[in-house]
Amino acid sequence: MNKELTSDPAAAARHARYGTLPERIRFEDMTEEVEAEPSGGVNASYNPEGSWKYYSCLALDLGL
Template structure:
């Protein structure tokens, strides 16, 4: 008998917590519009001569 009461109490607690869906969020609240900057906003320019430093290459690691 006590198992049924415990199960009903647990079911009632779950239903009170998860029994309904959360409030709907409008699409306008999920998006943000900002002005785009030419360099992506990070202030770092691309350096083609130094780009090899950021990639791992097995041939370079072995000195080939």
């Protein structure tokens, strides 16, 4: 790659502002480990009587 210095003031301003890339972030710094609740939380319980609310069927939606 050929790097040439230019006398363009706009190019110099861009290079001064964006000339270097930021430091690399390690993968370990991007992730966070959190322990899950042993019971699964309150919302994890299954209610068979209320499960019909979330049932979706194309034939029923079309009234067939």
